[in-house]
Amino acid sequence: MSKWLMSGLIAAACLFGVYLLVAALPEKEEAADRSPDFVVPERAVDADASMQIYQSLCISCHGDRLQGAVGPELAHVGSAMTKEQLYKTIKEGRRGMPAFEKRLTEDELATIATWLAAQQ
Ligand code: HEC
Structure with missing residues (x-):
């Protein structure tokens, strides 16, 4: 495999990695918002x-x-x-x-x- 093709592939892989990181971040924050650290205990509606x-x-x-x-x-x-x-x-x-x-x-x-x- 040529050197240029190899480094091109590595660069593309790095870019993809950065993209995944950026794309995943807001999702993580949202998940944290939706599941706060305290939970109201399950009970019947009174x-x-x-x-x-x-x-x-x-x-x-x-x-x-x-x-x-x-x-x-x-x-x-x-x-x-x-x-x-x-x-x-x-x-x-x-x-x-x-x-x-x-x-x-x-x-x-x-x-x-x-x-x-x-x-x-
Ligand atoms: C003095 C008036 C007042 C009293 C009494 C009051 N509220 Fe409210 N309530 C408000 C106002 C004004 C808001 C809007 C707050 C805002 O704009 O962020 C609000 C917002 C809320 C919200 C959020 C609604 C939404 O759509 O964001 C809930 C839930 C709520 N009140 C429940 C209650 C409950 C339960 C009680 C009784 C234990 C109560 N309130 C008593 C004035 C009152």
């Missing part, structure tokens, strides 16, 4: 307990049918956010959304996050 929390703490901003008011509608939030994202948003708040860390226990946070995740 609509009664969730409605109680919702009615006392959330209804004023998100409406009596999750239709939204000051806050955005939540009727389909389960198709846009994961249970973990819901948990985190409710716990820590976000801009106009208050944090409920001090008003809800971890158990209550998991209950309402599971219920909202089921609102597709």
